[in-house]
Amino acid sequence: MIVYLSQRLGQTVLVLAAVSLLAFLMFRFLGDPVVAILGANSTGLQRDELRRQMGLDGPLPLQFIDYVVSMLRGDFGLSYRLGQPVLRVLAERVPATMELALVGMAIALCIGIPAGVYTALRPDGLLSRLTMAASLVGISMPSFFMGMLLIFIFSVTLGWLPSFGRGETVRLGSLWTTGLLTISGLKAILMPAITISVFQIAMIMRLVRAQMIEALRTDFVRFARARGLPGRAVNLRHALANTLVPVVTVVGLQLGSIIGFAVVTETVFQWPGLGLLFLQSVAAADIPVLSAFLVFIALVFVTINFLTDLLYVAIDPRIRLSDKGGIA
Amino acid sequence: MSALSTSARSRWGRLSDAARRWIDSDLARDFRSSPVALFALVVVSLYVLAASFPSLVAPHPVFDLSTLDFADAFRPPAWLEGGSWRFVLGADDQGRDVLSAIIYGLRVSLFVSVAAVALSVAIGVSLGLIAGFYGGWIDSLIMRVADVQLTFPAMLVAVLFDGLLRSAFGEQAHQRHAISIIIVAIALSGWVQYARTVRGSTLVVSRHNYVLAARMMGQPTGFILFRHILPNVATPVFVIATIQLAVAIILEATLSFVGLGVPPTQPSLGTLIRVGNGYLLSGEWWLAMFPGFALLFLVLAVNLLGDFLRDALNPSLK
Numbered sequence: 001m002i003v004y005l006s007q008r009l010g011q012t013v014l015v016l017a018a019v020s021l022l023a024f025l026m027f028r029f030l031g032d033p034v035v036a037i038l039g040a041n042s043t044g045l046q047r048d049e050l051r052r053q054m055g056l057d058g059p060l061p062l063q064f065i066d067y068v069v070s071m072l073r074g075d076f077g078l079s080y081r082l083g084q085p086v087l088r089v090l091a092e093r094v095p096a097t098m099e100l101a102l103v104g105m106a107i108a109l110c111i112g113i114p115a116g117v118y119t120a121l122r123p124d125g126l127l128s129r130l131t132m133a134a135s136l137v138g139i140s141m142p143s144f145f146m147g148m149l150l151i152f153i154f155s156v157t158l159g160w161l162p163s164f165g166r167g168e169t170v171r172l173g174s175l176w177t178t179g180l181l182t183i184s185g186l187k188a189i190l191m192p193a194i195t196i197s198v199f200q201i202a203m204i205m206r207l208v209r210a211q212m213i214e215a216l217r218t219d220f221v222r223f224a225r226a227r228g229l230p231g232r233a234v235n236l237r238h239a240l241a242n243t244l245v246p247v248v249t250v251v252g253l254q255l256g257s258i259i260g261f262a263v264v265t266e267t268v269f270q271w272p273g274l275g276l277l278f279l280q281s282v283a284a285a286d287i288p289v290l291s292a293f294l295v296f297i298a299l300v301f302v303t304i305n306f307l308t309d310l311l312y313v314a315i316d317p318r319i320r321l322s323d324k325g326g327i328a
Numbered sequence: 329m330s331a332l333s334t335s336a337r338s339r340w341g342r343l344s345d346a347a348r349r350w351i352d353s354d355l356a357r358d359f360r361s362s363p364v365a366l367f368a369l370v371v372v373s374l375y376v377l378a379a380s381f382p383s384l385v386a387p388h389p390v391f392d393l394s395t396l397d398f399a400d401a402f403r404p405p406a407w408l409e410g411g412s413w414r415f416v417l418g419a420d421d422q423g424r425d426v427l428s429a430i431i432y433g434l435r436v437s438l439f440v441s442v443a444a445v446a447l448s449v450a451i452g453v454s455l456g457l458i459a460g461f462y463g464g465w466i467d468s469l470i471m472r473v474a475d476v477q478l479t480f481p482a483m484l485v486a487v488l489f490d491g492l493l494r495s496a497f498g499e500q501a502h503q504r505h506a507i508s509i510i511i512v513a514i515a516l517s518g519w520v521q522y523a524r525t526v527r528g529s530t531l532v533v534s535r536h537n538y539v540l541a542a543r544m545m546g547q548p549t550g551f552i553l554f555r556h557i558l559p560n561v562a563t564p565v566f567v568i569a570t571i572q573l574a575v576a577i578i579l580e581a582t583l584s585f586v587g588l589g590v591p592p593t594q595p596s597l598g599t600l601i602r603v604g605n606g607y608l609l610s611g612e613w614w615l616a617m618f619p620g621f622a623l624l625f626l627v628l629a630v631n632l633l634g635d636f637l638r639d640a641l642n643p644s645l646k
Contacts, residue, residue: 015476026492136635140627142578144585145620148605152613163609260481267586268605279586282491290491301480 008309012302019298023291024067076292081284086292089277095176096166097273100265101258103180103193105251108200113247115201116208117240120216131205138202143261147195147268154191162188164270192269196261200254207250211243218242252308256301358640368632375626379435387428405614420603420615429600430622436596437623440507440589441576444514445569448576451515452522453565457553459523460530471527474520485517486579490588506591514579521568529561563641571634574627581623597623 070076076086115135119128155163167184169177179185215221216239224234263275270276274293281289350356359366383389405426419425459467477485490513497505533539534557542552583589584598585605592599597619604616 018476136631137624137628140574140578140631141624142581142585142620142627144582145601145624148601148608148616148620152608152617156609156611156613257481257483260484263483263487264582264586278487279588282487282588285491290488294488297480297484 005310008306012306015302016295016298020068020071020295021064023294024064026287026291026294071295076295077288079281079286079289081281081286081289086288089289090274090292090296091175093272093274093277095178096271097259097262097266097275099178099180100189100192100196100262100271100273101255103189104196104258105200105255107193108197108204108254109251111197112201112204113208116205117212117235119205120209120212121235123213135202135205138198139206141198143195143199144264144268146198147191147265150191150195151268161191163191166272192265192271195268196258196265199261200258203250203254204247208243208247211246212239215239215242248311249308252304252311256304259297259300355640358636362636364632365636368629368636371625371629372633375434375629376438378431379438382428382431382435387425389428404612405618426614426618429595430597430619433595433597433600433619434622434626436507436590436594437577437580437598437626440511440580440596441514441573444511444576444580445518445573447511447515448518448572449522449565449569452519453526453558455519456523456526457530457557457561460527461534461549461553461557463531467527470523474523478520482517482575482579483582486513486583487586487588489513489516490583506589507594510580510583510589513583514576517579518572518576521572522565525564525568526561529564530557533557533560567634567638567641570630570637574630574634577623577627577630 074087076090078084079086079089082089115131119131122128151163154161162184165188166179167186167188168182169179169185170181171177179189216235221234221238224238225231259274262271262273263278265271266273266275267279277289278293280286281293359369420429455470459470480488490509493509493513497509539552539556542556580589580596581598581601584596585602587602589598590596592603595603600619601616601623604612604614604619607613607615
């Protein structure tokens with residue numbers, strides 16, 4: 001167990017190191033950071049001076065170490081576009097994206113799991129077939145178009161929900177702002193969260209269905225039925241519980257991909273989160289923000305992957321057993 | 329003269345032989361027994377035809393500025409008040425026929441996504457073959473890179489590559505090479521799947537006796553890889569490519585929608601939706617909605633085909 005965890009931790013550190021090298025190379029070689037700060041009209045003397053101050057005249061490996069050290073201190077430099085410290089720019093945007101991702105994932109789980117169980121139990125029912133067809137549409141639906149459809153129906157035609165922004169937010173502590181405590185904030189998060197969850201609902205539903213059909217065929221489920229346990233208990237306690245391992249993995253990985261999808265959803269709804277910032281930075285070639293973003297996203301992903309692995313072990317005792325006993 | 333006609337006849341003969349073999353094949357039989365797949369195939373074929381010959385299908389030559397009339401701007405679809413059958417799906421802000429714009433946009437969307445998938449297959453399959461055949465450090469290197477990339481969603485990878493290529497080229501050059509850049513960005517976001525699958529099967533296949541025999545005969549490695557091993561690992565690649573085509577179409581549309589894709593001078597479906605999105609709130613919904621549904625139906629049909637091929641050719645991928 002400990003060996004396994006430290007191996008995983010080692011991999012994680014390796015990934016982070018590779019990503020920070022990439023971020024450093026981006027920062028250093030895509031456009032000249034010195035020119036970007038001083039402007040195109042600066043003299044060669046000014047540039048050399050700043051280059052010395054920033055330590056950009058030393059050997060490359062040394063520069064990389066400098067970069068990593070200042071990164072670990074939370075110093076990613078100044079945004080070319082905004083002129084503010086990159087870390088502060090990122091920190092301001094994190095709450096909006098996190099709330100969007102979590103609400104979206106909650107919606108996806110609440111709809112996806114029951115729908116998956118239902119379609120697995122009644123594969124030939126009319127409702128099941130309709131649900132399966134809907135899930136294919138969900139997988140095929142580009143998320144920006146989903147957002148536009150929602151805006152067209154609920155904002156333009158019916159006028160029920162706001163088409164952009166986060167609504168009123170409340171400040172919690174010094175860093176976190178939340179939109180979940182006000183009516184206008186809740187109204188504002190509804191459509192973006194649904195937009196982000198559509199693809200996930202379809203994914204989760206198809207996965208739960210496939211796993212559930214598999215589990216219903218296994219011997220222990222058939223024995224449980226033979227023992228005369230009520231159908232509901234068999235379906236939920238025996239079958240569903242065994243589908244959860246892959247579901248947890250996928251949900252973990254998808255939480256990352258939601259942050260990826262957020263780029264698009266946030267654009268459609270002008271949601272002031274990381275995704276919107278990322279796009280604006282790509283369009284403006286704001287390299288310090290992009291490299292910091294890269295490191296940040298990598299950190300989020302490897303953390304999620306790591307936690308997912310831990311959850312595995314917690315949910316499925318067999319993994320723990322085989323690891324300890326060396327059966328596998 | 330007679331020689332010409334015999335060669336022509338034999339060519340037709342070969343074609344009809346191929347057609348007969350196709351009609352008798354398992355895949356065609358599967359198609360006939362699945363109306364949904366057949367329908368999807370017809371839809372995709374129609375899309376491809378329209379995209380291949382837009383000037384024959386589209387009612388208006390949308391890129392000929394002299395045919396545009398500002399009096400037609402924002403003309404609603406034909407069945408609405410003020411609509412005209414000259415503009416079945418309405419006209420945009422410059423009096424351009426929306427249906428024709430969709431057909432020309434489809435051409436760009438399909439070209440970009442097919443090219444991206446082809447490039448992606450080329451990269452992924454080559455790296456997979458190399459990794460599986462040689463093993464050792466080169467295998468570990470390729471697979472570690474694949475693992476790292478797999479932790480990031482394709483969308484982010486494509487946007488990131490687009491941003492990198494953009495700042496590497498500079499804004500001016502980027503405008504000129506926008507189409508190539510987006511193709512490369514999408515291709516680089518999708519190669520991992522092929523590489524993993526091909527590597528796995530290559531590991532198995534390269535232990536087979538006929539490969540060992542070919543190596544002992546001293547055939548060049550490239551020849552062994554592409555003529556002996558590739559044909560035996562290609563089926564899943566074909567299936568994944570179909571499914572990835574749907575992903576590539578969505579990625580292209582999404583990149584164009586957020587303004588990172590193809591330039592407005594060569595609008596793809598995503599660009600049309602992006603432009604139309606600006607008029608959604610003011611009520612000219614047809615500018616965005618029709619290209620959007622055209623896109624949705626295309627992706628849906630490709631996904632249906634992909635699901636069908638997966639079940640028919642390679643049930644183990646399910």
